[in-house]
Amino acid sequence: MYKQLIRPLLFQFDPEAVHHFSFNSLKFFNKLPGISNVLKKTFTLDDKRLEREVFGLKFKNPVGLAAGFDKNAELYQELSNLGFGFIEIGTVTPKAQAGNPKKRLFRLKEDSAIINRMGFNNEGVDAAVERLKKNKNVLIGGNIGKNKVTPNEEAFNDYDYNFEALFDYVDYFVVNVSSPNTPNLRALQDKKPLTQLLNHLESKNQKKAKPKPILLKIAPDLSEDQLLDIIEIVNETKIAGVIATNTTISRNGLESEHKEEMGGLSGKPLTKSSTEVIRFLSEKSNKAFPIIGVGGIMSAADAIEKLEAGASLVQLYTGFVYEGPGLVKAINQAILDKMS
Numbered sequence: 001m002y003k004q005l006i007r008p009l010l011f012q013f014d015p016e017a018v019h020h021f022s023f024n025s026l027k028f029f030n031k032l033p034g035i036s037n038v039l040k041k042t043f044t045l046d047d048k049r050l051e052r053e054v055f056g057l058k059f060k061n062p063v064g065l066a067a068g069f070d071k072n073a074e075l076y077q078e079l080s081n082l083g084f085g086f087i088e089i090g091t092v093t094p095k096a097q098a099g100n101p102k103k104r105l106f107r108l109k110e111d112s113a114i115i116n117r118m119g120f121n122n123e124g125v126d127a128a129v130e131r132l133k134k135n136k137n138v139l140i141g142g143n144i145g146k147n148k149v150t151p152n153e154e155a156f157n158d159y160d161y162n163f164e165a166l167f168d169y170v171d172y173f174v175v176n177v178s179s180p181n182t183p184n185l186r187a188l189q190d191k192k193p194l195t196q197l198l199n200h201l202e203s204k205n206q207k208k209a210k211p212k213p214i215l216l217k218i219a220p221d222l223s224e225d226q227l228l229d230i231i232e233i234v235n236e237t238k239i240a241g242v243i244a245t246n247t248t249i250s251r252n253g254l255e256s257e258h259k260e261e262m263g264g265l266s267g268k269p270l271t272k273s274s275t276e277v278i279r280f281l282s283e284k285s286n287k288a289f290p291i292i293g294v295g296g297i298m299s300a301a302d303a304i305e306k307l308e309a310g311a312s313l314v315q316l317y318t319g320f321v322y323e324g325p326g327l328v329k330a331i332n333q334a335i336l337d338k339m340s
Contacts, residue, residue: 002324015105015114023075030078043083043325045332049339050085054290054312055213055240057171059139061085063303063331066294066315067143067174067217071121073128080138083328088315089128090143091176094161096124097147100181104263108256112298113270114318116247117181117263120145125165132169142170143217145179152184152193156200163201172212175201175239178219178246180264186219191229198237213240220245220273220295227277231285241290243315244281245274248295267318271296275309282310298323300334307335 010018030036050061064086070076073089080087099121106115122128125144132140144162146155163173175198177188188194198216205211216239218230234242247264254269274295281291293311297303298319306314319327 002326007322007324011107011109014103015107016102019105026075026078030081036078036081039081040083043081043329045083045329045336047332047336049336050332052085052313055172055215057139057213059085059313061332062307062313062335063328064088064141064292064313064315065320066317067091067141067176068116068118068317069320072123073131073140076132076138076140077134077136082325083332085313086139086141086171088141088143088174089132089170090122090141090174091120091145091179092122092125092128092143092162092166093120093145093147094125094158094165095147096127097121106258106261106263108254108258108265108267110256111254111259111267111269112318112322113254113256113265113267114321115258115261115263115265117261119148119181120179125162129165129169132166135169140170141172141174141215142166143174143176145176145182146185148182152187155188155193156197159197159201160204163204167208167212170212172240173201173214174217174243175214176217176246178217180219180247180249189219189222189226191233195233195237198233198239202237202239215239215241215243215292217243217246218277220248220270220277221250222277224280227280228284231281231288234285234289239289241292241312242281243292243294244277244311245270245295248273266295267322268296268298271298271302275302275306278306278311279309297327297331300327300330303331304334304338 052059067088076087100119104117146158247266290312292313293306294315
């Protein structure tokens with residue numbers, strides 16, 4: 001129904017406007033008596049065999065929603081009704097910021113892809129915290145970044161502020177230094193500044209009564225030497241794991257009219273490269289840390305491939321937009337089928 005009726009209609013309109021419309025619609029329908037139960041029954045696959053324990057947390061299933069969809073923690077409860085095992089909110093920054101000028105979100109329909117240059121548009125971490133205080137048993141990841149105006153040499157102050165503000169309201173953290181849409185942000189992926197940042201956060205984390213897992217989200221455009229550096233950094237800083245991968249700046253093989261737009265590319269063109277990063281990290285580290293696989297999961301087979309490459313969990317974004325909520329259930333069913 002989604003691909004035959006709903007998607008063709010939604011795809012007639014501006015992607016960012018559709019995103020807001022979809023948010024408002026999901027909020028509205030979930031307020032109607034009985035609808036949340038209908039959605040759960042339709043899209044959720046409850047089976048103990050799907051449960052996963054990763055970095056000390058219990059996930060009811062291994063399929064999550066990636067950061068960027070629910071930036072401001074507005075819809076995590078409703079989205080959890082669509083079968084997700086966990087929801088990652090953000091990227092949030094200490095202060096609210098408008099992000100980059102519009103138009104900044106583009107569908108590449110011929111390539112089953114999206115290009116975005118949103119620029120960490122969000123209402124600020126404190127607004128997200130107020131909404132997360134109402135959480136009813138949804139496992140939440142908090143994806144944190146720096147404000148655009150904050151120079152890199154002061155970036156740790158922004159990550160520090162986010163970490164402290166969110167600590168009591170999220171189950172794990174994701175340090176985002178790999179978005180291509182904030183100027184100079186990716187420079188923080190270099191070994192020295194990244195090690196310093198992660199050491200700083202993990203040091204604060206270990207002083208808490210119950211430390212939270214801290215993960216690093218990396219770009220798919222890193223060289224093998226840079227990926228080996230990532231393995232060293234994870235081992236040295238003792239963070240919990242890695243999310244592989246963020247969007248790409250590559251434009252290889254695209255056919256759509258918007259292929260030259262600036263920003264991060266997600267969707268089908270990323271499927272292979274993100275899986276290769278997962279496999280490289282898993283094999284070269286000897287599975288020393290958990291990996292959440294994200295990037296180009298457009299089918300259940302894509303998710304299975306990432307899990308077999310070494311991912312412990314997977315996340316959806318563009319696949320959710322193109323394939324609809326049925327993809328979550330399809331992936332979980334495929335995982336169960338593999339067990340049979």
